[in-house]
Amino acid sequence: MTLTTPALLFPAISLLLLAYTNRFLVLAQLIRELNQRNNKGLEVVVKRQITNLKSRLHLIRSMQTCGVLSFLLCVLAMLALFLEQPQMGSLMFGGSLLTLVLSLLMSLYEVWISCRAIEIELESMQD
Template sequence: MDITTPALLFPAISLLLVAYSNRFLTLAGVIRQLNNSNDRSTTLIQKQVGALKKRISLTQRMQAFGVLSFLLCACAMFALFLAAQFVGKLLFGASLISLVISLLFSLAEVSISTNALSVVLEDLEEARKSHQK
């Protein structure tokens, strides 16, 4: 394995971290919007709070493992640069494992986000039905 193998992962991890940051910023905006809401006690908001807490935790973990993957990839490149093939391969493998863990956390966060949207849609549907009566 040469230095170009882990170098190929660099742009992918960088783009992934940007996407994670955008998801975090969107999540922070939703939380701030709910905090500024005048009616914080509604059932809809109460249903969302638990999901939002889980999403924050998952986002933190996916970002942490994404950054760890990036660091391990950089260390792998450095080890390969120093001709330490075995260490470079180990570090690159650890980088890939960290990336997979990050992606699994991302998948879990997307699942919770989708469920949260379903709750909002159910509330909108109930409001529409009660408005029609």
């Protein structure tokens, strides 16, 4: 493995973190709108959405944590390779890939939860 192998992940991880940040900003905006929409008596739909939003918020935090950890391990892998420690570099690069996979799996689950939130809104519109 050469020094450029971990460097291949840099653009992918950076774009992934940007996408996660955008998700977080949208979620924060939704929470603010929900708070303004009904801050006196909570309807059943709003209560269901709050539970959904809390789950998504925790997932996004975990996704971002794994993404940053992946990025950090990737940098450390490059440093180890630069210091001519190929075994340590390979281990760190493997850790980087593993945390990236975890982040992506959590992202997929967050998409499913997000779709459920839209279904809740559609159900309330039908009633």
